[in-house]
Structures are given as structure tokens and as C-alpha cells.
Amino acid sequence: MFDTLWITHVLPVWLLQRLGALSLVAVGLLVEKHYVGRTTTFANTVAINIHAAFAAAPLWLVRYANIGLIVGLIALASYASRESLPGWFYLISLVYSSAVVGLLILVT
Template sequence: MIIKNLLLQFFDNIYSIINSILGFPWISIVPNKYIPYLAPISLIIAGSLVDRHYTDRVQIFTNSIALNVLFYSSVYNYAYYGSLFLSFFTWYANIGLIMGMIALYSYAIKGSNSKIYYTIAWAYSSLVVGVFYFFR
């Protein structure tokens, strides 16, 4: 009985220590105004590290979809962005969507694309698309 109580007390102490470290919401030390930017910043960092080695074809597709969704929602902020902003970036997003579909198709058939294609496709890398998030 004494050993059982000692073990229970020992494990209770261990649990208290672990809970004091892991039970604290670490994100609460970040000021509230920066919390909405944590997810995009982490995605930009992860994407740019991957993009350093290569821009994946599926990533081109997903990034172009993200751009299109972002600019589609920007249409509702027309007065803020103005027509020149929307026309230029609508073209940019649409070209990205075409490039993304080409990339996805070539990935599906196990084909490859030219170096020129991948050079242009860098404009739809995670780093570039992530930066657009902050200007929405």
C-alpha cells in the first residue's frame, strides 16, 4: 500500500510537471494582433524551404488555386484595391491556374516540363503566393 501511494505520488508529480509545460497554451505569449499571421508565415517558411530545391508540380496547382481564391475574394474589396490592381492580378491568377493545370496534367501522366516552364512557374511558388496573403 505504501509503495502504491509512493508510485501514485511520483506519477502525479511527473504529470504536474509535464502539464505545467505542455498544458500552457504557448501561442498565448504571441500578441493577439500577430496570431492571424502565424499560419501563413509558417506556410511561407515551409514552402520557401521546399521551393529552394524545386517547385513541385502539384504545388504550382495548389498555389494557383490559392491565388484565385484570394483574388476572387478581393473583388468584394474593389473600392480598396482599385481596377488596375484587380485586372493585373486577375490575369496573373488566371495564368497561374492554366500553369497549375498543365503541371497537374504532366504530373498525372508522369511527363516533364521545360526549364522555361519551371522558371515562369517560380512566380507561383509558396513564397510569392504567401506574400500576396499579406496584401489582401
């Protein structure tokens, strides 16, 4: 009963392959309307980097992922040290919101 994933029996393969990215889009649209947290920024930049590493990523996506990794590491370090970041940093974080990253994973 617990030796296989139930979801693999319910959803078609094409949907299972996109479920992670679709989940990011859903979370982004429902939760991150005005603000993207620092830990979320880090997780999203890791997600786009992993996608770019294993996909035939175009140069613009590689650059977006590389910049994002720097942004994500700054966000994580700031969170760990409990230091606030300037307001403009949170505007940059919107570019790495779950919805944006999820859509980019879906289309590339």
C-alpha cells in the same frame, strides 16, 4: 477539450488571419529555393485564385491568378500523366512559388 481549436486560444486573431499566407512564405523560403514542384504549383495557383475571388483584388492580381490557374492545371495534368515538362516551365513555376503567392496574399 477537443471541441475548440487550441490555436485560437494561443494566437491573436490578427495572426490567425494571416497564418496560412505566412505558412506559404515560410515553406517557400525554406523548401523552394531552386525548384517548385508541379503539385505545389497547382496548389499555389488555387490558393491565389481563392484569395483573388474573395478579396478586392486589383486587375494585375486577377490576371496573375488567371494565368496561374492555366499554369497550375498544366502542372497537375503533367504530374498525373507522368509526363515531363520543358525546363522553361519550371522557371515559370518559380513565379508561383509558395513564397511569392504567400506574400501576394499578405499584401493584397
